[in-house]
Amino acid sequence: MNLKDLSALLKLSPTTVSRALNGYPEVSEATRMRVQAAAQLHNYRPNAQAKRLATGRSMAIGHVIPITTQHEIVNPVFADFIAGAGEVYSAHGYDMILSIVPDNHEERAYREVHAKGNVDGIIVHGPRHSDPRIALLTELDLPFVVHGRSSGVKQGYNWVDVNNARSFERATGLLMDLGHERIALINGLETMDFAARRRAGFENAHVARNLAINPQYMTQGEMTEGQGAKYARLMLGLTQPPTAFVTSSLLSAMGVRRAVEEAGLKIGRDISIVTHDDELGYLRNGEAEPVFTATRSSVREGGRKAAAMLLAQIDARHAGQPLDQHQSILMEASLVLGRSTGPAPHSLGADRTLLPLDGAPRVALITQSVARD
Incomplete structure (x- = not known):
């Protein structure tokens, strides 16, 4: 069954059916539920290209990986994060694009992704102290979520992290x-x-x-x-x-x-x-x-949460909702x-005096505490 057939069955226009399936706010909740029920009953799956045209979205999420950390592609932590995020992407009809770039071309990669418009949002991996990617993606006005946090960044941004x-x-x-x-x-x-x-x-x-x-x-x-x-x-x-x-x-x-x-x-x-x-x-x-x-x-659960946060951000933007407040999830x-x-x-031995190799007593040098999250 295609969109035209489903629309004829429901006696609705193809535009209304497409908007109902893609969550547009101008479609009533009753109509949305009726369209979704019919689509499920008749095993209707929207054509990906048609969905892109109907929504004005690329229906893809980007992950940019610097080549010096290319080992991350086979790192079990990265793989499980992607598995969790991928579950959410798939459920919402999104594809995933991995871009492997040289370290010194990372900024250019983000700018090219933005210019081409081939992704609706970005997941940022492996944040560092004062990570420049956060300011760059904010400047590009491209929706993004950071997996982790970046100490030293004063501006607000969306993130999912473990304490x-x-x-x-x-x-x-x-x-x-x-x-x-x-x-x-x-x-x-x-x-x-x-x-x-x-x-x-x-x-x-x-x-x-x-x-x-x-x-x-x-x-x-x-x-x-x-x-x-x-x-x-x-x-x-x-x-x-x-x-x-x-x-x-x-x-x-x-x-x-x-x-x-x-x-x-x-x-x-x-x-x-x-x-x-x-x-x-x-x-x-x-x-x-x-x-x-x-x-x-669970890093897989972290992937699910980051993906859901990013898709919600993308949905809100396309619905014309303000994005003044940033979201954060701190997992314990x-x-x-x-x-x-x-x-x-x-x-x-279990005394409090620590002896280095020269045998000289050592005293505590740490006098300050640091943030606990």
């Missing part, structure tokens, strides 16, 4: 409650806003307990199994090694576990690990019981207990 600072403060606090005082952080790249916030949460927990942080226990980098193993080996080789690790991803935690086992130690008994679990579709933190104690937040992570945490081992 990373609070999550890592809770994770570190849990280890402290178990008696751990020498706690290491294996973080993501701290040029990325989420990782900077996680470090802030880690530091907040130490400030709250008046505990020192040993800089030798803190590192950042790509969140891979190899990175986790590499830095855990180095830290476990210190004169006073950490008794616990907080990591930014399940992959990093797996690397730490490998280094711990190579050293003849056992997680949960000799060394504790708390990680962040994005609740990915195929990289699971155990089955019936979690392997790792973790802060957990849950804390799940696994087999990777236990009390601090007495044999490794």
Whole structure:
């Protein structure tokens, strides 16, 4: 059945039927419901090109990925986010366009996307501190939603994020409650806003307990199994090694576990690990019981929320509604207990004095707290 047939069946004009199916406000709710019911009954699917012509939209959402982070295309976090967003796009008749561009051509890519008019909106990935893409997309007047946030940006914008600072403060606090005082952080790249916030949460927990942080226990980098193993080996080789690790991803935690086992130690008994679990579709933190104690937040659900927020913004714009207020969603992570945490081992010491390699006492240098969201 095509649009003409459906219109004849309902004894309505093709324009009215098209507007009813695409949510135009000038169509009454009764007519909209009657058209939608008939379309469902007769399995009518609007032609994509006809829908574009009827609505004046491209019916596509853009994702611009710089080539230096092209690994994001195979990153399980990115894949799950896209899966969640794609569910929403598909349900509303939208396509998705991925553009892979050289780092130094990113601004040009956004300007070309805007000039061509081949997308109705943009999802911004991997925000950095004072991210210039936010000002650029605002200038272009192109609807966008940021997956994450950008510290240092004063203007309003739409975003969906996890409360990373609070999550890592809770994770570190849990280890402290178990008696751990020498706690290491294996973080993501701290040029990325989420990782900077996680470090802030880690530091907040130490400030709250008046505990020192040993800089030798803190590192950042790509969140891979190899990175986790590499830095855990180095830290476990210190004169006073950490008794616990907080990591930014399940992959990093797996690397730490490998280094711990190579050293003849056992997680949960000799060394504790708390990680962040994005609740990915195929990289699971155990089955019936979690392997790792973790802060957990579904990145797929984040994709759904970001996509829904962007489509609502696009709908409001086409309906002529004012967009003065920006939307934001801050998702709280849950804390799940696994087999990777236990009390601090007495044999490794548990006093508050941290000894670096030269054996000299170290005192706390952190005196200020930072924002908890």
